[in-house]
Every structure is written in C-alpha cells, then in structure tokens.
Amino acid sequence: ELKVEQNPLFLSMQEGKNYTIYCNYSTTSDRLYWYRQDPGKSLESLFVLLSNGAVKQEGRLMASLDTKARLSTLHITAAVHDLSATYFCAVDIVGKLTFGTGTRLTIIP
Amino acid sequence: DTAVSQTPKYLVTQMGNDKSIKCEQNLGHDTMYWYKQDSKKFLKIMFSYNNKELIINETVPNRFSPKSPDKAHLNLHINSLELGDSAVYFCASSQGDLYADTQYFGPGTRLTVL
Numbered sequence: 075e076l077k078v079e080q081n082p083l084f085l086s087m088q089e090g091k092n093y094t095i096y097c098n099y100s101t102t103s104d105r106l107y108w109y110r111q112d113p114g115k116s117l118e119s120l121f122v123l124l125s126n127g128a129v130k131q132e133g134r135l136m137a138s139l140d141t142k143a144r145l146s147t148l149h150i151t152a153a154v155h156d157l158s159a160t161y162f163c164a165v166d167i168v169g170k171l172t173f174g175t176g177t178r179l180t181i182i183p
Numbered sequence: 184d185t186a187v188s189q190t191p192k193y194l195v196t197q198m199g200n201d202k203s204i205k206c207e208q209n210l211g212h213d214t215m216y217w218y219k220q221d222s223k224k225f226l227k228i229m230f231s232y233n234n235k236e237l238i239i240n241e242t243v244p245n246r247f248s249p250k251s252p253d254k255a256h257l258n259l260h261i262n263s264l265e266l267g268d269s270a271v272y273f274c275a276s277s278q279g280d281l282y283a284d285t286q287y288f289g290p291g292t293r294l295t296v297l
Contacts, residue, residue: 117288173226
C-alpha cells in the first residue's frame with residue numbers, strides 16, 4: 075500500500091525566513107501534486123510535477139520532484155503571512171491520488 | 184462561475200438517517216471523485232467515476248453509494264448515518280482517467296452526525 079509522509083506536520087516560521095517541506099512516498103510514481111488548503115476552505119492546486127527532476131516555481135514557492143529518491147520538496151522563500159495554510163502533497167498512481175498527512179504552516183510576523 | 188459546486192455546504196443530522204450530497208462540475212471534465220477529510224485533516228479517496236462508470240471504489244462501507252447520472256454530476260448517498268461519518272466531503276473533477284490531469288476540488292460539505 076502506498077504511503078505518503080510529509081514533514082514537518084506543523085511549522086511556525088517568521089516572516090522573511092526560508093524553509094522546506096518534505097514529501098516522501100513509498101511506491102514508484104512520476105506524478106505528484108501540491109495543494110494548498112486554507113482553514114475551512116477547499117483545496118487549491120499549486121503545482122503538478124510530471125517527471126524526475128521537475129521543478130516548478132510560483133512566487134515564493136518552488137516545488138521539485140526526485141522520483142528515484144521518491145521525494146518531493148516545497149520550498150518557501152522569504153515567507154509572508156499570506157502563505158499561512160495547510161500544504162498537501164499527493165502522489166498519483168494510475169489516476170488515484172494518495173494524499174500526504176499535510177503540513178500546517180503558520181507565518182509569524 | 185463556479186467550477187465544481189457541492190450542495191449542501193453544511194449538513195447536520197441524527198444517527199441512523201439517510202442523506203445525500205450533490206456535486207456538479209462545469210469544466211467539461213470526464214472524471215469525478217469523492218474524498219473524505221477527517222477531523223485530523225487527513226484526505227482519502229472514496230470513489231471515482233469516469234464517464235458515468237465507477238473506476239475507483241476504495242474500502243468504503245456499503246452504506247455509501249455514489250451515483251453519476253451524467254458526466255457532469257456525481258452524487259453521494261449515505262444510508263444509516265453513524266457518528267464516524269462526521270467529516271468534510273469533497274467532490275473533485277479532472278480530465279482523463281488513468282493519467283488524469285490536475286484534480287479541481289469543490290468547496291466541501293461538512294457533515295455532522297449527532
């Protein structure tokens with residue numbers, strides 16, 4: 075059974091700092107998604123990573139995928155308060171998404 | 184324009200009742216999904232339909248029955264509701280099936296069973 079683990083589960087960071095969220099998964103896949111969820115809201119797609127070595131960037135967020143290590147990272151640069159949310163990675167195996175545990179990110183002024 | 188919509192947004196009901204949640208997407212996608220998010224925010228797929236045909240059916244109690252009248256709609260009926268069914272249920276849609284594109288999620292339905 076596919077296992078998808080994120081760490082850390084909770085992250086408080088100061089504005090302006092950099093940090094990385096890690097997503098490890100247990101079965102070979104070359105399709106991985108990152109989603110954002112604000113409290114009480116739906117999931118918003120951030121990135122789609124479709125091959126080994128894929129790197130995508132949007133604003134202060136950058137995601138990468140290493141399929142050989144079965145690892146994806148979501149890097150936050152110079153965090154701002156608006157980035158406070160829960161971030162999920164999700165691994166795609168023949169159209170079925172298995173979500174990670176989520177990382178609740180709080181940006182402190 | 185709402186891409187994936189769900190009704191109702193909130194549902195409070197007693198144990199043992201039967202309830203339905205409706206989902207509609209106007210994205211022209213041919214695959215739709217139901218997910219359950221529990222109180223710890225863990226998200227798990229329940230069902231997936233492609234062009235009205237069931238393609239993913241996870242280990243879900245048979246009290247849960249999805250129905251897809253057409254490829255733009257996927258409803259979820261739950262019989263004999265139990266306390267453990269309390270959760271947020273998300274509908275989603277995507278283009279494609281085995282190699283689906285990004286899934287777009289609805290706003291969620293918060294179900295509370297008393």
